[in-house]
Amino acid sequence: MNSKNKKEKRALSKIAIGIIAIVIIIVAIAAVYFLTSHPSKTTVTTTVPSTITTTTTSVPLNTSNPQDLMELVGLTSPPSTPVTITVWDSYSTSENQAFNQTLAQFEKEFPWIHVEVTYGVGVGTSQFETAAKADQAPIVYRDTSDSGGALFASGLVLNLSQYLPPSITSLYLPTAIHDWELNGSLYGLPDDINYIVMFYNKKFVPYPPNTTQQLIQIAEQVNSTYHIWGIAYGASDEYGYRFAAWFAGYDGQIFTTMNGQVYPDLNTTAMVEALQFWYNLTYVYKVNYLAPSTGAGGVEGQLFIANKTAIIFDGPWDLDAYLQALGPNLGAAPLPVVSQTGLRAEPFIGSTGWLIASPQASGASPLQIKAALIFILYVTNYQSDLRLWNIAHDIPANAQAYNTAIAELNAGELKPSYLNSIMKGILEQAKYGQKFPNIPQMAYYWNSFHEYASEFFAGKISAQQAAQGMEQAFVQALVQNGLLSSINLPPPPLPTLSTYVLILSAILSPLVIDRRWKI
Structure with missing residues (x-):
């Protein structure tokens, strides 16, 4: 070479x-x-049983017997001095029909306890927290398990584990009672199990869609044939409770763990795609009405009741209003599978129930605390929960009441007869759900979602900007409230x-x- x-x-x-x-x-x-x-992320996994599970063990406690209830809280006989307890109630109209019957029975069996009820207090509000910090909270309060968890972590509600035996949990469905436990402590007693389902009007939709592709096709057909809205869903005004189901359907999750801390996980492709899906249904396909309020009393529910929309997403708590309006035309089914991912939209499966304010927050005496314990045990017992099922069609959290309700349903004994198929559709949804996070961090999800989803659906920002803004606002709120030690620095360019x-x-x-x- x-x-x-x-x-x-x-x-x-x-x-x-x-x-x-x-x-x-x-x-x-x-x-x-x-x-x-x-940074290294570890998924925070929450699991929900494939069906709502029941307990088959014998229940040693009887919370329907007045004497047993008094002995349970350390009283051998009624005190000579009557006591008054203040109660904030968050039931719907039909639920209050059942509750008022229970209340009348309670005061008859416990004449030494007078109950002062304030009706119409919403769940998940800051009203209780404000009152508690001013030492003016009610002694008893009804709220959701996630809001209750935040209140408990703040020291504003009672640790029931210090007052009630561990066996008390055997009275309730595991699915429900576990929603009221945080760090090994019990902070409330559940009265029902809640989640959203797909309600549809059989006059316009004979068979419910099983996929989002079918959902779009049905909504378009309804719109062109009957000249009404195929769907009414106000994702912009909604604070992310219903939207969490669609986020999950796009393989999203609200939390992850990062560097040993619980961290929001909203700035993801899943959030972008879920937001864009509802934007397209609203503005591209023009089959969804972006209603400014949810529920039977909101615009969504009123359109559904008036036969002006075919499909809405709501919970059993509003069932009675739809039954009265639509009768046998009412249908209920699980939320559909997201065609793009093959995953089903999974709503939160949570619980509402009763809490007792800490003595510092309410000024309650030891005897008032005992009376409050008796009250929340009574309003979540077999008869009370079964009454909620029979009148308002709430899904019982009390295990014995749930077993009775399912037996009635399986025997086709619900009246009117078409209610049996509706309730089967509602209970079918329990197979497809995500556990409602009851950790304190969850309290700061709602406003973060609402602010940026509203901006997005108003056309002011992109879906990517909305997802990023949600997570940043969420993180900032957690840091400000001491639930996140520091904000991660932005990635280097x-x-x-x-x-x-x-x-x-x-x-x-x-x-x-x-x-x-x-x-």
């Missing part, structure tokens, strides 16, 4: 070595960037092109100045 060829070979070898070095450096830079901008040029120059410069290179 002549000298020229040898020099060319050495030059090519050096070039090859240089290229390999560049590749190694680029890969290293990319790896450092990825590791610094994407990717190396610019000029950076790569400098790196390349540094590698090649020894070769370039080597005058022996003659290619």
Whole structure:
């Protein structure tokens, strides 16, 4: 081989070595960037039983017997001095029909306890927290398990584990009672199990859609044939309770763990796609009405009652209003499978129930605390929960009441007869759900979602900006309230092109100045 060829070979070898070095450096830079901008995440998993489970063990406690209830809280006989307990009630109209019957029976059996009820207090509001911090909270309060968890973590409600035996949990469905436990402590007693389902009007939709593709097709057909809305769902005004189901259907989750902390996980492709799906149904396909309020008393429910929309998403708590309006035309079914992912939209499966304010928050005396314990045990016992089922069609959290309700349903004994198929559709949804997070962090999800979803559906920001804004607002709220130690620093910027040029120059410069290179 002549000298020229040898020099060319050495030059090519050096070039090859240089290229390999560049590749190694680029890969290293990319790896450092990825590791610094994407901290290790561990999924926070929450599981829900495939069906609502019941307990088959014998129940040693009887919370329907007045004497047993008094002994349970440490009283051998009624006190000589009557007591008054204040109660904030959050039931719907039909639920209050059942509750008022229970209340009348309670005061008859416990004449020494007078109950002052404030009706119409919404769940998940800051009203209780404000009152509690001013030492003016009611002694007893009805709320959702997630809001209750935040109140308990703040020290505003009683730790029932310090007052009631562990066996008390055997009275309730595991699915329900576990919603009221945080860090091994029991902070409330459940009265029902809640989640949303798909309600549809059989006059317009003979058979419910099983996939989102079918949902769109049915909504378009309804719109073109009957000239009404196929769907009424106000995702912009809604605070993310219903939307969580669609987020899950796109394989999203609200929380993850990052660096040992519970961290919001909203800035994801799943959130972007879920938001865009409802945007398209609203503004592209024009089959969804972006209603400004939810529930039977809101615009969504009123359109459904008036036969002006075919499909809505709501919970059993509003069932009575739809039954009265639609009768046998009312249908209920699980939310559909998201065609894009093959995953079913999974609503929160949670629970509402009764809490007792801490004595510091309410000013309650020890005897009032005992009376409050008797009250919440009584309003969640077999008779009370079964009354809620029979009148308002709430799904009982009390295990014995649930077993009775299912037996009635399986025997087709519900009246009117078409109610049997409706309740079967509602209970079918329990197979497809996600556990309602009752950790304190959940309290700061709602406003974060609402603010940026509203901006998105108003056309002011993109879906990507909405997802990013939600997570940032969520993180900031957690930090401000001491639930997240620090905000992660933004990821370092990717190396610019000029950076790569400098790196390349540094590698090649020894070769370039080597005058022996003659290619």
